Amino acid sequence: MIAFNAAPPQGTVRDWLDQQASTRGDQIAYRFTDGAADLSWASLRDVAHARAQGLTALGMTKGESLAVMMPNGRAALETLFAGLCGGFRVTMINLAAGNDAITYALKHCEARFACVGADQQVQFAATCPDGLRPLPENLDLMAQVPLHPLSSADDALLMYTSGTTGQPKGVVHSHSSLLAGGWTTARAHALTEHDCGYCVLPICHINGLCVSVMGCLISGGQLLLAPKFSNSQFWSDIEAQAVTWFSVVPTIISHLLHGSQDPSAAAKSQLRFGRSASSALAPEVQTAFESRFGVPIIETMGMTETAAQMLSNPLPPAARKIGSPGVAMGNEITILRPDLSVADDHEQGEIAIRGPNVMKEYLKNPDATRASFTPDGWLLSGDLGHRDEDGYVFVTGRLKELIIKGGENIAPREVDEALYAHADVIEAAAFAQPCATYGERVVAAVTLCAGSTVTSADLIDICTHRLGAFKAPDTVYVLKDLPKGPSGKIQRKKLADMMATRALGD
Structure with missing residues (x-):
């Protein structure tokens, strides 16, 4: 297996989990703020393989959708890895999307089986299409059957966009692009086995899943997973759990800035950086946050279609440009004119990306897939911006907004x-x-x-x-x-x- 900082990851999620378990064994991989027991690399591998075998024994075929309606927590993480190790297309359902959008996703993905959390049973009953049924709880006790053979090009993840301009689109990632999403994060932020990330974003969203969960898998470090963001617990969790980095969104940064709590000296001494993504971070907010808390914020940019990160500012002491989500790391970025020719420096156009972290397709939507790519393979982001002479991209807004x-x-x-x-x-x-x-x-x-x-x-x-x-x-x-x-x-x-x-x- 190739080191994460040398080239895009090869193999499958199952390969990477197996290697981390063989190399790190009983070292803790994932921890939880809700009191659930820690997961070591070896224990995660064992439960993921056992449940993947149970899914296979039920008759699930390679590449078919496995719907997941579960909040952040140990059960959701185990289910995610079980589906990925089994060779199924894990379909993370956004629990906050509303019943119409959930019903659409569950029907569109054609899943026959769903993993449903205890608190999601009523919502599942209200949105479940005909032919979809919840999985039994004893999956790991079912027949031990061989797992499907896997390749890096096989489907791994299906995640639906927000659908703000029509029906949600189902973004399909392969094992290769999913791993690359974790690799671009690990590469940009120099993550190692000594780091512990803090995830307060839902893993049914690409940021939480790829940046935090896959970033941990690729780097071999640890991840602390919270059910959701808590302003009152954020800094105390960071101190108590020896967190070295966190990934949040601008609204969380603003709420922390306007909150009454400050990180302790111990928390600040162990924190290397905080990471902002998903939408633009106002320069005034970033400057005020860093001035008050003494924690550098690395602004980044990503999309569901790019397995999260596509741009990132470098870590201090390298130059960060406030107001820019940074430069390409692990993929290519260009700015295109309406005729698809390349724009000059400082000329506004549409931001486009090409690289190993780009999606395979929109599920059952070849027209949308075709319209999203240029003839030479650039994915059109729908975002307007320009690039300066140093390669830093500045985003001015969404074309549709x-x-x-x-x-x-x-x-x-x-x-x-x-x-x-x-x-x-x-x-x-x-x-x-x-x-x-x-x-x-x-x-x-x-x-x-x-x-x-x-x-x-x-x-x-x-x-x-x-x-x-x-x-x-x-x-x-x-x-x-x-x-x-x-x-x-x-x-x-x-x-x-x-x-x-x-x-x-x-």
Whole structure:
């Protein structure tokens, strides 16, 4: 097997788990904040193989979908590795997606069997299509049968996109691309067997699964897995469990920044870095976080289609560029014009990626798969941005989220960043609303820290000063919470729909 920092991983997830178990044996691999017993490499291999044999004895064929409806925890992790070791297409169901989206995913993936958590039984019953049944609890006690032969090109993971512009698309990753997702993380952040990561993001999302779980598998280190993010437990968990790095999203960074707790000296001394992904991190928030807590934040960028990471800033003391998710590490990045020619430095275009971590396809959707790739194999991200002379990419927004006011494109991100300039703003999101004069107008919504006296008019004035009156929002709604996906990423379309309905009601 090839060292993770030399070249993309070869083999399958089963190969890597078997090697880690043979090499590290009783060393702890995964730990849990909910009180579940630790999992050593050897014990994880043993339970994964036993349950994979049970699935095979049930008649599951190689490559068929195995639906997983379970929250973060030991059971979900064991199920994930059992499915991967058995040669099945593990289909992680987003428990927060809503019943319609869950029903669609369960039907579309054509799974015959589902692993369902105790607290998800009611939700499963409400979303289960005909022909899908829950698995028995005694899988590891069933017939011991040979496992299916596996290759690196075989299907490993099926994960559905959020479906904000239509039906969710099922992203298929092979063993090769899934392992590469962990490898790009390990390579960018120099992860070793001495590191312990902290995962508070759901592993039904690509960030939690590839960055944290697969990053641990590739590096041979440890991972502390939490059921979910807890502002009150975050720093104490890091200190108590000797965590050296964590992966979160910008909304979590903002909530920590506005929280009352600080990391202890011991926690700060052991932490190498924190990692931010899934959406843009406002420069003011990053700077304030690092100034207060003394923990460097490495901004990155990824997609479900790229097994998470596609860009990353380097670790200190190398140059990090605030406002950029970094440079390509482990894959190639280019900026393309609308005619698919390569843009010059500092010229805006669509960000495209090519590399070992790119998906195989969208399940049962050849048209969408074909439309997502250029003839020479670049995956189109749907994100606009430019690259500077040092290779750092700067993202200006999503193509589908651009606000087109009077024929001028306005990126919601620049409005977000202007709003985050006020210290009381915890969450912010700009979006378009219809306008009889300009076609679309700029609107935004924020959440504020407790006791804040800042007004919507104050925030509009800040935006006007920083961006000019044309780009400043006409209205800023102050809400208790903004709608977010499973990773904590604010969902602009859902927010826009929600506020449009509210405007009609008014």
